[in-house]
Amino acid sequence: MKPYKNKINRIRSFALALIFIGFVVMYFGIFFKQHPIVMIIFMVLGLLCIIASTVVYFWIGMLSTKAVQVVCPNCGKETKMLGRVDMCGHCREPLTLDPELEGKEFDEAYNRKNHAQTEK
Numbered sequence: 001m002k003p004y005k006n007k008i009n010r011i012r013s014f015a016l017a018l019i020f021i022g023f024v025v026m027y028f029g030i031f032f033k034q035h036p037i038v039m040i041i042f043m044v045l046g047l048l049c050i051i052a053s054t055v056v057y058f059w060i061g062m063l064s065t066k067a068v069q070v071v072c073p074n075c076g077k078e079t080k081m082l083g084r085v086d087m088c089g090h091c092r093e094p095l096t097l098d099p100e101l102e103g104k105e106f107d108e109a110y111n112r113k114n115h116a117q118t119e120k
């Protein structure tokens with residue numbers, strides 16, 4: 001089975017990774033003190049990663065307003081889901097908003113707009 005993750009959590013960890021990468025890149029710039037141009041390039045790249053991360057965080061905020069809050073039938077906790085199928089953020093139980101898909105094998109393809117079943 002593929003390691004599915006709740007979409008919002010996945011984007012959030014991506015944004016967190018970007019901040020981390022940004023700081024690491026800026027940190028490497030310190031090793032090039034003798035080459036100011038290289039150092040500046042590292043600093044700018046690091047800064048870009050951090051800016052990208054804030055953009056991603058902003059995007060999460062936008063997505064969260066569209067996300068549907070549901071109570072997970074498996075663990076009873078509230079979780080936010082995106083699209084027609086998503087995973088519980090706590091126990092990774094596959095969740096669906098579409099009764100047609102209930103009981104079917106979890107497939108992220110159901111989220112795609114060009115999927116045959118979503119064309120109605």
Ligand SMILES: [Zn+2]
Binds near residue numbers: 088093
């Ligand atoms: Zn759950």
